[in-house]
Amino acid sequence: MSQNNASSPETRKDVLERLYHTVMARKGASPSVSHSARLMARGRSKIAQKFGEEAVECVIEAIKGDRQGLISESADVLYHLIVMWVDAGIDPTDVWAELERREGTSGIEEKASRPKPTF
Numbered sequence: 806m807s808q809n810n811a812s813s814p815e816t817r818k819d820v821l822e823r824l825y826h827t828v829m830a831r832k833g834a835s836p837s838v839s840h841s842a843r844l845m846a847r848g849r850s851k852i853a854q855k856f857g858e859e860a861v862e863c864v865i866e867a868i869k870g871d872r873q874g875l876i877s878e879s880a881d882v883l884y885h886l887i888v889m890w891v892d893a894g895i896d897p898t899d900v901w902a903e904l905e906r907r908e909g910t911s912g913i914e915e916k917a918s919r920p921k922p923t924f
């Protein structure tokens with residue numbers, strides 16, 4: 806991912822939506838020309854495994870305190886998350902709606918409201 810596709814902040818904020826539509830369009834494409842198509846052809850377990858690996862690499866960069874490494878691994882995590890959404894039939898707007906639903910509720914408050922385990 807070394808290409809520099811600099812754009813305006815306005816355009817940039819839609820990058821996840823654009824990536825989702827690109828990956829959607831790769832469904833059924835030839836695995837010889839598209840990495841997304843290749844990954845999806847390998848199946849859900851492989852997609853999930855790759856997502857997990859990228860997440861662990863993100864954790865490693867965070868612990869190392871490597872800012873640039875964390876940015877790069879974060880982009881890998883988001884790309885693989887989007888491939889996982891496409892495979893599972895999840896539209897990003899479903900996730901945005903869930904985030905919106907949580908807006909304004911503190912995580913502390915939400916956790917305290919969960920039913921207490923009875924054991």
Ligand SMILES: N=c1c2ncn([C@@H]3O[C@H](COP(=O)(O)OP(=O)(O)OP(=O)(O)O)[C@@H](O)[C@H]3O)c2ncn1[C@@H]1O[C@H](COP(=O)(O)O)[C@@H](O)[C@H]1O
Nearest residue numbers: 806824827828831838839840841842844855880881884885
């Ligand atoms: N953002 C990404 C992106 N991030 C990472 N990668 C690729 O993910 C791959 C990760 O490689 P790894 O060696 O970790 O793993 P692997 O080859 O999947 O598998 P194993 O070796 O682990 O079995 C590399 O080939 C990266 O180039 C990405 N490939 C594509 N995109 C975006 O998806 C769009 C569509 O890409 P294609 O589907 O390839 O057309 C591109 O235009 C980009 O915008």
